[in-house]
Amino acid sequence: xxxxxxxxxxxxxxxxxxxxxxxxxxxxxxxxxxxxxxxxxxxxxxxxxxxxxxxxxxxxxxxxxxxxxxxxxxxxxxxxxxxxxxxxxxxxxxxxxxxxxxxxxxxxxxxxxxxxxxxxxxxxxxxxxxxxxxxxxxxxxxxxxxxxxxxxxxxxxxxxxxxxxxxxxxxxxxxxxxxxxxxxxxxxxxxxxxxxxxxxxxxxxxxxxxxxxxxxxxxxxxxxxxxxxxxxxxxxxxxxxxxxxxxxxxxxxxxxxxxxxxxxxxxxxxxxxxxxxxxxxxxxxxxxxxxxxxxxxxxxxxxxxxxxxxxxxxxxxxxxxxxxxxxxxxxxxxxxxxxxxxxxxxxxxxxxxxxxxxxxxxxxxxxxxxxxxxxxxxxxxxxxxxxxxxxxxxxxxxxxxxxxxxxxxxxxxxxxxxxxxxxxxxxxxxxxxxxxxx
Amino acid sequence: xxxxxxxxxxxxxxxxxxxxxxxxxxxxxxxxxxxxxxxxxxxxxxxxxxxxxxxxxxxxxxxxxxxxxxxxxxxxxxxxxxxxxxxxxxxxxxxxxxxxxxxxxxxxxxxxxxxxxxxxxxxxxxxxxxxxxxxxxxxxxxxxxxxxxxxxxxxxxxxxxxxxxxxxxxxxxxxxxxxxxxxxxxxxxxxxxxxxxxxxxxxxxxxxxxxxxxxxxxxxxxxxxxxxxxxxxxxxxxxxxxxxxxxxxxxxxxxxxxxxxxxxxxxxxxxxxxxxxxxxxxxxxxxxxxxxxxxxxxxxxxxxxxxxxxxxxxxxxxxxxxxx
Numbered sequence: 001x002x003x004x005x006x007x008x009x010x011x012x013x014x015x016x017x018x019x020x021x022x023x024x025x026x027x028x029x030x031x032x033x034x035x036x037x038x039x040x041x042x043x044x045x046x047x048x049x050x051x052x053x054x055x056x057x058x059x060x061x062x063x064x065x066x067x068x069x070x071x072x073x074x075x076x077x078x079x080x081x082x083x084x085x086x087x088x089x090x091x092x093x094x095x096x097x098x099x100x101x102x103x104x105x106x107x108x109x110x111x112x113x114x115x116x117x118x119x120x121x122x123x124x125x126x127x128x129x130x131x132x133x134x135x136x137x138x139x140x141x142x143x144x145x146x147x148x149x150x151x152x153x154x155x156x157x158x159x160x161x162x163x164x165x166x167x168x169x170x171x172x173x174x175x176x177x178x179x180x181x182x183x184x185x186x187x188x189x190x191x192x193x194x195x196x197x198x199x200x201x202x203x204x205x206x207x208x209x210x211x212x213x214x215x216x217x218x219x220x221x222x223x224x225x226x227x228x229x230x231x232x233x234x235x236x237x238x239x240x241x242x243x244x245x246x247x248x249x250x251x252x253x254x255x256x257x258x259x260x261x262x263x264x265x266x267x268x269x270x271x272x273x274x275x276x277x278x279x280x281x282x283x284x285x286x287x288x289x290x291x292x293x294x295x296x297x298x299x300x301x302x303x304x305x306x307x308x309x310x311x312x313x314x315x316x317x318x319x320x321x322x323x324x325x326x327x328x329x330x331x332x333x334x335x336x337x338x339x340x341x342x343x344x345x346x347x348x349x350x351x352x353x354x355x356x357x358x359x360x361x362x363x364x365x366x367x368x369x370x371x372x373x374x375x376x377x378x379x380x381x382x383x384x385x386x387x388x389x390x391x392x393x394x395x396x397x398x399x400x401x402x403x404x405x406x407x408x409x410x411x412x413x414x415x416x417x418x419x420x421x422x423x424x425x426x427x428x429x430x431x432x433x434x435x436x437x438x
Numbered sequence: 439x440x441x442x443x444x445x446x447x448x449x450x451x452x453x454x455x456x457x458x459x460x461x462x463x464x465x466x467x468x469x470x471x472x473x474x475x476x477x478x479x480x481x482x483x484x485x486x487x488x489x490x491x492x493x494x495x496x497x498x499x500x501x502x503x504x505x506x507x508x509x510x511x512x513x514x515x516x517x518x519x520x521x522x523x524x525x526x527x528x529x530x531x532x533x534x535x536x537x538x539x540x541x542x543x544x545x546x547x548x549x550x551x552x553x554x555x556x557x558x559x560x561x562x563x564x565x566x567x568x569x570x571x572x573x574x575x576x577x578x579x580x581x582x583x584x585x586x587x588x589x590x591x592x593x594x595x596x597x598x599x600x601x602x603x604x605x606x607x608x609x610x611x612x613x614x615x616x617x618x619x620x621x622x623x624x625x626x627x628x629x630x631x632x633x634x635x636x637x638x639x640x641x642x643x644x645x646x647x648x649x650x651x652x653x654x655x656x657x658x659x660x661x662x663x664x665x666x667x668x669x670x671x672x673x674x675x676x677x678x679x680x681x682x683x684x685x686x687x688x689x690x691x692x693x694x695x696x697x698x699x700x701x702x703x704x705x706x707x708x709x710x711x712x713x714x715x716x717x718x719x720x721x722x723x724x725x726x727x728x729x730x731x732x733x734x735x736x737x738x739x740x741x742x743x744x745x746x747x748x749x750x751x752x753x754x755x756x757x758x759x760x761x762x
Binding site: 334335336337338339341342343345346348350354355356360361362363364365366367368369370371375377378379380381382383384385386389392395397399401402403404407419423426427430 | 580581652654712714715716717718719720722723724725726728730732735736741743744745746747748752
């Protein structure tokens with residue numbers, strides 16, 4: 001779905017060409033109407049280009065850059081803001097990588113990571129820079145349609161400026177983001193998006209292609225910077241894993257507590273009343289197939305959150321997904337029907353993507369449970385995060401086994417939740433499943 | 439002992455020639471002056487001489503190049519001494535010695551009443567069994583499928599199994615023809631068919647048991663163990679009909695094959711043991727209500743019981759990759 005912007009591992013000649021073509025067309029077909037806006041962009045570029053840096057992650061052995069992103073100065077003393085995903089390699093493998101900045105005059109210098117906000121994908125690094133001008137944060141609310149200017153280093157091509165349009169705050173996203181109509185490209189991650197007066201409104205973070213891009217609202221950066229300035233956080237030896245773990249724990253507690261306090265929207269499927277779209281951040285899709293050549297009828301309802309937290313290139317978390325599958329027999333024998341029904345009980349849904357470096361294997365417990373007056377075969381599986389030991393990925397699966405000719409499968413997948421919260425959430429889901437017939 | 443009978447034994451364990459002598463000693467070797475002439479390049483021209491003795495014979499090595507190996511049936515009494523029924527090997531040739539008084543084995547009946555498989559191999563019953571097996575496998579096939587099955591599709595699905603069964607029976611028939619002068623193709627065919635049905639049946643039984651008792655983690659071990667035992671059992675029956683091996687040799691070789699299979703599979707399993715799996719690994723098997731005999735638990739009790747799965751030792755699995 002969404003792709004993070006930063007990691008450029010190889011620069012393909014093809015993408016190079018595409019960009020060139022784009023710029024050519026733009027020049028040829030430019031009309032007078034947009035010249036004044038072009039002037040804005042020109043002004044902003046000239047005024048602020050010195051406050052924007054390229055952030056490079058350098059691999060120690062080869063001394064070559066492993067990935068690049070952008071960053072911008074937020075203090076007079078060398079604090080630079082960027083995305084967490086730009087610098088995450090430093091957190092996970094400090095022994096293999098170091099950070100470096102590159103300014104507009106090609107000066108290089110070392111960077112130190114000071115603080116991260118894994119939830120909103122932000123990081124603050126510090127460079128040993130002479131006192132200089134910073135970019136200020138915008139405090140005002142914006143109207144949809146406002147012109148904005150995104151800056152950064154797309155594909156390591158040098159600093160560029162992109163005109164874009166503000167399209168409001170994404171309310172249906174679990175992690176507040178600004179929807180931007182404009183092309184953000186890999187390498188622009190961590191760069192600022194400015195309004196006409198040169199104030200930062202957001203930090204470039206990701207794109208879904210076709211001019212759909214996302215920004216982190218600047219208020220989260222402001223908060224992270226303020227925390228950094230309070231004396232107890234001023235020391236340099238923060239354990240970033242500890243910081244990330246506590247941020248993840250607080251975030252899941254907030255999200256799921258809020259969810260548990262809501263009245264859940266109901267859905268009906270077959271003989272059941274089931275949880276539907278629980279809150280604003282969850283999207284649901286339906287699918288049913290009753291065509292002639294099938295041997296069973298099925299209708300499936302699937303709901304999930306749409307965005308996730310980036311922890312590493314091989315580790316995302318913070319997702320929730322649940323599926324209800326109602327399967328009914330057409331004219332098979334009951335043995336045959338159950339054979340087919342079993343296939344719908346296999347688990348292929350997952351709320352996140354993660355490599356074995358970060359999680360244990362799943363460990364499972366099974367039983368038959370009486371839920372909504374029916375018998376269900378139930379399996380609860382959990383895997384633990386290796387670096388954040390109070391957090392788990394949960395896979396809860398149950399299939400009704402009370403009828404010869406129909407069945408219902410419920411599968412719930414949660415990424416990054418504590419044991420206590422998962423217990424409450426699963427119980428709540430079970431309570432919300434009700435048999436409609438008396 | 440005065441009279442002696444010398445048996446030359448071929449490499450299938452069959453008697454190739456008999457020689458009978460009324461007086462001793464006798465000479466055995468490759469040249470034409472011997473009493474028993476053996477055309478084996480590893481036998482010396484004058485290899486051994488057999489003397490008479492009280493209860494048997496003495497074997498005297500006549501300075502042969504490759505020596506004599508003596509196999510005493512009832513254990514060695516003293517050096518170079520043999521009794522009726524004992525065997526010597528000179529070069530690559532086996533010779534067995536008997537006296538006329540030696541008692542021979544009982545006569546075998548043309549058909550054993552105890553021979554279940556041989557009795558079943560009557561063409562009519564064979565056809566019946568093949569039809570039953572077909573019916574069994576077709577119904578199994580039908581249970582697995584997600585589409586409407588056509589006759590052709592079923593035939594295509596079942597064909598590989600039946601060809602393997604026929605090849606298996608054919609191989610054993612060949613072995614039987616060579617070593618026992620009896621091929622018994624139908625018997626071997628029935629053996630493999632019956633054992634396939636038994637193994638499939640046991641695996642179905644395992645399905646029902648693991649559905650009820652949550653034995654999923656052990657299911658594959660159960661399955662491979664049954665496969666190993668069934669294979670050993672089937673092989674011992676194949677060996678019985680196909681070879682002249684003694685009961686002990688049959689048991690040893692067939693159980694070795696079974697154990698080998700089990701070890702091979704378990705090694706493979708151990709290999710995959712610590713592997714990372716991105717999805718939870720639970721068996722999705724569901725069975726209709728009639729097959730369920732386990733009582734329902736309450737949600738609270740289940741959640742309480744599930745606490746153990748959160749207790750995962752993450753120290754044990756240390757990160758082994760570096761870099762992102």
